[in-house]
Amino acid sequence: MADSHPNSLRPGGPSPSTTPRLEQSQQVQSPPLDTSMQGQGQPMMYGAYQEQPQGGPSQGQYGGGRFPSSMYPPNFNIETPGGTQGNNPFQDDNQRQRGSTMGQNYPIPAGDQQMGSPPAMPAAQPLFAQHSGPGAGAGPSGSRPVSRQTPHNPPMNPSILQPSFQPQPATRPGTAGGSSKSPFTTPVTSPPRGRPSQILLINPTSTTALTNVMLASLRPILPPQLEVVGYTAHYPAPTATETIVDMALSTELVLRDLAKYATNNGETVQNFDAMLIASFTNHPLVSALRESYDVPVIGIMEGSLYVSRMLGARFGILATTNRHKIQQDDAIHALGLGHFYVGSEAVHMSPLEILAASSSSQNGQMPEEASKRIAHAARTLVQKGADTIIVGSESMCSLEVIRAAKDAIREEDGRRTVNVVDCVEAGVMCLNGLVGMGVPTSKKGVYKGEREGRRARGQNWL
Structure with missing residues (x-):
């Protein structure tokens, strides 16, 4: 058995059902332009980017949802953290914080007044990282740090060389008053x-x-x-x-x-x-x-067909046997996708043989004979015009089979221009x-339901 x-x-x-999760919304402000020293022979000073993380509400505990636990059969328990499984057949036997970066000092050398060089500038204040790291006192320590890089050669203020130069406001097309407007909104995150x-x-x-x-x-x-x-x-x-x-x-x-x-x-x-x-x-x-x-x-056939249709213009399928090829041809034409279908290529191995070959792989490599068959079928589909290849069997979803198919269609320069789609993924x-x-199956027409009709006929055994 x-x-x-x-x-x-x-x-x-850890399971998301037991681990609180913070949702963060970060906004990056454009660096303000310090014009307090303009016209006085001083270079313009640039401010620092500032990140303002906002901690979201903590994640709720496991429970709730569309189907409350009170609806379960009395002798079966849904999986709960730290609880027991009882007779539940759907059992689970297997169950990052970024370090912050510190700011750097960017001193600006003062000029020599006696040698006729530009007037001395005040010492620049150090720029510290404006993010919530350990001890920053704002938000969790997992916030994303902000880059503090500055140009290697900062631009010189033209007023130093030309005293009569009058700087113009830094404007861009579509902006007013010199303020830069980004076409991107702030991130939107899902509620807990x-x-x-x-x-x-x-x-x-x-x-x-x-x-x-x-x-x-x-x-x-x-x-x-x-x-x-x-x-x-x-x-x-x-x-x-x-x-x-x-x-x-x-x-x-x-x-x-x-x-x-x-x-x-x-x-x-x-x-x-x-x-x-x-x-x-x-x-x-x-x-x-x-x-x-x-x-x-x-x-998994439906899901992979629609995904492949969105990724490319033509798709092909790796089949297991010739019988499987005929079944796929009939199913794809019944779904109305025959125009985008270049055909199937069989590797002439049964699902159990492919599963055994994947299990016996060493260092991520399948047996040579199985790998050759998969590679030949994948290259044949590309020659037929497929720009997306579906691994057309649940037994082929192992990492070894996917890698063998991808390596076979790689270009000579190392690029891979054809997608390989795992049907289960x-x-x-x-x-x-x-x-x-939040959309259920429509219950009008073919999928209206069958319970009432069966029970009206006295068929109550299901």
């Missing part, structure tokens, strides 16, 4: 949230190693306030979704299992804000979960955007 133990993933560092967003990554196969590989590839790129929890289908789910039968069996098993953890109002599973189906096929589980729940649900980022927008 295959291990079906799921995993969870948070970005690096009660808890981080949570995405359920559903692996519809019973291969736990595949779930671990996907979570490992996501860890370096997860943004703050986002958590990804892995779910692996239990036995007798298929070990891979290569055929129509595999997809049908996995859909039925996952639907029944997730229904055990649905909230009382039927909006979602546990407290998750979105669900991602980790199968690079037109998997029926995507539409089935959209019917059953309100939160956004997408597949693209799916997570698309869902994170939908969660931030």
Whole structure:
């Protein structure tokens, strides 16, 4: 019996749900021009940039959100800091401050009065860094320091050489009174949230190693306030979704299992804000979960196709087998993206073979035979006109496969002009955007729901 133990993933560092987080809004003022010595044979003095950090409110504790914990089934506990997991299958086994720079003195040498040189200037005051470092008494110590560099040869005041010279106000087109106006506004930051967003990554196969590989590839790129929890289908789910039968069996098993953890109002599973189906096929589980729940649900194929369409004019896909190529062709034309599709190239390896090759890699390098197949398929897609290549299988999302594809399409001068898109990463980022927008699945039409109709027919077992 295959291990079906799921995993969870948070970005690096402590969980955002338990660590207070300060949001800072920084404004940089333009250096004021000191004109108090103009016309008196003295060079103009420039002020220092000043940074004024403002500490934001502290982050709230984990809790709250769209689905309160009171809606959970009584025998399952949502993950809490320092708490116990109980029988929760969505378990997590794995759980910077910048130093400030000090200011420098910029002395200005005084002239020699007796030798006919310009009059002596008063000693310049030292310029200290205007940021909140340790002991500065303003804001946290993690504020960004401001550059204190000055020109190597500061410009000389023309009035020193030409006493009759009359300086003009420093004006620029579109400004009035000599004051510079920036076209950029001050930064806008998000308000504090009660808890981080949570995405359920559903692996519809019973291969736990595949779930671990996907979570490992996501860890370096997860943004703050986002958590990804892995779910692996239990036995007798298929070990891979290569055929129509595999997809049908996995859909039925996952639907029944997730229904055990649905909230009382039927909006979602546990407290998750979105669900991602980790199968690079037109998997029926995507539409089935959209019917059953309100939160956004997408597949990794959908997410990567739309991301690639935004990054380039034409995209191609790395497929696993010839059967997979045919499935991808049908799905892409059904989505209406055939005009932007140059085709797929198979590496002629099954998903489990690719997964095994990634696991046996040494020093980040795959076995030579697997690396050659991936490189050949990637170069063929570029020759067909693809400016974006999708790694078209959840088993290919490992860092070793992505690196082999990128190295294959690198230019002779070292540049890489073709993007390589990880399908799992693209799916997570698309869902994170939908969660931030606060939009649920539309419940009119195809995804209206199926509970009432089933129960009217007496089918209450799901």
